[in-house]
Amino acid sequence: DTGVSQNPRHKITxxxxxxxxxCDPISEHNRLYWYRQTLGQGPEFLTYFQNEAxxxxxxxxxxxxxxxxxxxxxxxxxxQRTEQGDSAMxxxxxxxxxxxxxxxxxYFGPGTRLTVT
Amino acid sequence: xxxxxxxxxxxxxxEGENATMNCSYKTSINNLxxxxxxxxxxxxxxxxxxxxxxxxxxxRLRVTxxxxxxxxxxxxxxxxxxxxxxxxxxxxxxxxxFFGTGTRLTVIP
Numbered sequence: 557d558t559g560v561s562q563n564p565r566h567k568i569t570x571x572x573x574x575x576x577x578x579c580d581p582i583s584e585h586n587r588l589y590w591y592r593q594t595l596g597q598g599p600e601f602l603t604y605f606q607n608e609a610x611x612x613x614x615x616x617x618x619x620x621x622x623x624x625x626x627x628x629x630x631x632x633x634x635x636q637r638t639e640q641g642d643s644a645m646x647x648x649x650x651x652x653x654x655x656x657x658x659x660x661x662x663y664f665g666p667g668t669r670l671t672v673t
Numbered sequence: 674x675x676x677x678x679x680x681x682x683x684x685x686x687x688e689g690e691n692a693t694m695n696c697s698y699k700t701s702i703n704n705l706x707x708x709x710x711x712x713x714x715x716x717x718x719x720x721x722x723x724x725x726x727x728x729x730x731x732x733r734l735r736v737t738x739x740x741x742x743x744x745x746x747x748x749x750x751x752x753x754x755x756x757x758x759x760x761x762x763x764x765x766x767x768x769x770x771f772f773g774t775g776t777r778l779t780v781i782p
Contacts, residue, residue, distance in 0.1 A: 560715070589769065589770075596774070597774055597775075598677075598761050598763075598772030598773050598774050598775050599716065599761075599770075599772050600772075601765075601769035601770065601771070604769055612769065614769075645713075647715060647716070649716075660721075661706065661718045661721055662716075662718065662770060663718070664708075664715035664716040664717070665715050666714055666715045667713075667714065667715050669713070
């Protein structure tokens with residue numbers, strides 16, 4: 557399967573704990589995106605990478621969140637000191653490189669559902 | 674805030690009927706995309722329509738775009754139970770996409 561994969565699929569953690577999610581994009585795709593989705597809402601952009609460079613971060617990405625893509629392949633999203641408000645589905649997507657003023661089809665992974673108790 | 678807004682929020686139809694969903698957006702765009710999301714899963718890209726296109730077809734899907742009204746519609750013809758899902762429109766640039774809140778479509782067998 558050459559699609560986008562995410563691990564784990566589900567994560568339950570206690571408030572205050574740190575969690576880390578992994579995303580493996582489609583191998584030929586240079587761009588990688590992280591989104592957050594809460595129940596009944598559409599995905600909200602968090603951050604994106606062009607190869608290993610993190611080029612944009614949303615204001616939703618507080619200091620407790622950090623994302624990396626060290627070798628321009630897989631990416632990790634870490635949440636430190638989790639709060640109940642962090643409970644959501646975290647989606648990863650990848651795409652080919654697009655001109656700055658347009659968007660290409662994004663391929664989404666199945667998501668990691670985080671529950672903070 | 675999210676740029677696209679879908680209408681209606683929920684739609685329930687009988688299998689075989691057509692389903693129409695609408696999307697309105699706020700700023701100028703280069704293209705608009707529609708995605709489908711089955712319950713609790715990732716999104717699947719359906720179709721992309723460029724700003725210089727007015728209509729596009731893909732199988733049972735028909736998308737229209739009216740840039741003067743900043744709106745788009747997605748028509749699913751001859752619906753099937755498997756079409757039950759949430760449908761989102763998305764606009765944006767290369768760095769990210771802005772999604773609406775989606776239309777929840779239920780197709781009753």
